[in-house]
Amino acid sequence: MKDRWNLRFAQDDWAYGKEANEYLKQIITELEPGEAWFAADGEGRNAVWAATLGWNCQVFDYAAMGAAKCKMLADEHDVKVSYHVKDLVDVQLSKCDLIACSWFHTSPEIRSRHMPRILHSLRVGGHFVMEGYHKSQMSRSSGGPKNLDLLFDLDEVIAELTGPAAPQMKVIQAEVTETTLDESDLHRGDAMVVRIHLKRV
Numbered sequence: 001m002k003d004r005w006n007l008r009f010a011q012d013d014w015a016y017g018k019e020a021n022e023y024l025k026q027i028i029t030e031l032e033p034g035e036a037w038f039a040a041d042g043e044g045r046n047a048v049w050a051a052t053l054g055w056n057c058q059v060f061d062y063a064a065m066g067a068a069k070c071k072m073l074a075d076e077h078d079v080k081v082s083y084h085v086k087d088l089v090d091v092q093l094s095k096c097d098l099i100a101c102s103w104f105h106t107s108p109e110i111r112s113r114h115m116p117r118i119l120h121s122l123r124v125g126g127h128f129v130m131e132g133y134h135k136s137q138m139s140r141s142s143g144g145p146k147n148l149d150l151l152f153d154l155d156e157v158i159a160e161l162t163g164p165a166a167p168q169m170k171v172i173q174a175e176v177t178e179t180t181l182d183e184s185d186l187h188r189g190d191a192m193v194v195r196i197h198l199k200r201v
Contacts, residue, residue: 012170016103020049028055036098038057038059038100040088045073048070052079100127103133107149128196136176157194167200176194178193
């Protein structure tokens, strides 16, 4: 799997475009800039965009080829982004005000253990924001894993992110919705997505 992502990010173009995810932009624009981590941010499009708003951004992703693309994009926008070639299972986040991710699909076993774990890095008042494909996306051709286990069930994910392994989190938004994606050829068309916005209290 890691080789697949490295090959994808080694291409001359940007796999998912250079623009940040629209849902992340919508939420993050309303927040006061601070310390941010972008999980599995690939070529860094979300982190670089946030850095232009004044966020101090760090990325973790296990595909090393993403780091070079992220630096190119950051240089293009005259910002700095720190990139860590790490997997979710072994990354240790520094204290932060925001953790954000889009299309971060991993196995339920890893997600249920390690996503709540990294939430402990949020300061009180910090935010967690994510968008991912819902299980009803399976039959659509607008992107996402073709493995039902890797797609999101909203109730299941919220139970993990607000459960006993997580810090105390307030649910600000948690919904399944249909949206029209236009990020790249890999993410284009009508899609069923999960959108989650939590705040540490």
